[in-house]
Amino acid sequence: MGRTSDAIAEGVAIATSAARLVVKNHILVDTIAQGGVFDTGKYIADAREALRAMAEEAEQAEKTLAELRKRARGRHSDPSGTHDYRDRDVRNLKRRAKQSHGVATKLRETMEDAEALSVIVEEAREGAWADVRHNLDRRLRVEGMRPDQDPDYDTMREARMQALRLVDLQALSSQQRARRKVKKKQKAAAEHD
Incomplete structure (x- = not known):
């Protein structure tokens, strides 16, 4: 029974980490990318939803x-083949189904545990920060660093110069062409009127 309980605990730990990551990503997108406000209640709902999805996945596996x-x-x-099971695999399949059932049960319990959900959200907030x-x-270190402070300056100089030629100068050239094209159209339209 120890192996089954260990497997269940490990499955729950993995699912909880995944839920924390989902919430962390929502926090980053909502508060930083979209300029929103951190709302614990919203993220508790996100954590519950992530756990629900993983519980359903475990139930489907069962x-x-x-x-x-x-x-x-x-x-x-x-x-x-690998997934072509035989009679000798029945015991292992039964144990794995029991483990999946245990993971799903624990995740559903966690979904209803306000304190556990709050911990997931707080850990996700800390991870986002x-x-x-x-x-x-x-x-700040890279952009504020002077060449004489950067130990990799000489090593990375060629790569930076290549990026400047291939990316930055090409983009600048493209922008200049677009501006000239717009000015030419504006001039033509002004002369036509």
């Missing part, structure tokens, strides 16, 4: 494993 177990029972020939802080720190 049903699939039960079907595979039924088909495997009484089959004693050699399997033709850590991402923002890391990105700001990196940008």
Whole structure:
């Protein structure tokens, strides 16, 4: 029973981490990209929805494993592939179905646990802030750094120059052509009137 309970705990931990990541991404998009306000209630609903989706996935896995177990029972020939189960696999399929059931049950319990949902949201908020802080720190270090402070300056110089030629100068040239085209059309329209 220890292996089953360990597998359930691991499955719940993975699903909770995935829910936290979903919420973190929603926080980043809603508050930063779209300029929204952090609303704990909205993100609790997002966490509950993420857990619900993963519980349904575990329930579907349980049903699939039960079907595979039924088909495997009484089959004693050699399997033709990885998922071609035989009678000797029935016990393992039953255990895996039990584990999936346990994960789904725990996730559904967590969905109704306001404190657990709050913890997921708070950890997601902290993760979002850590991402923002890391990105700001990196940008400030890179953009504010003088060449003599950058140990990789000489190594990366050729790559930066190539990017300047292939990307930045090409974009600038394209913008200039577009501006000239617009001015030419405006001039033609003014002369036509």
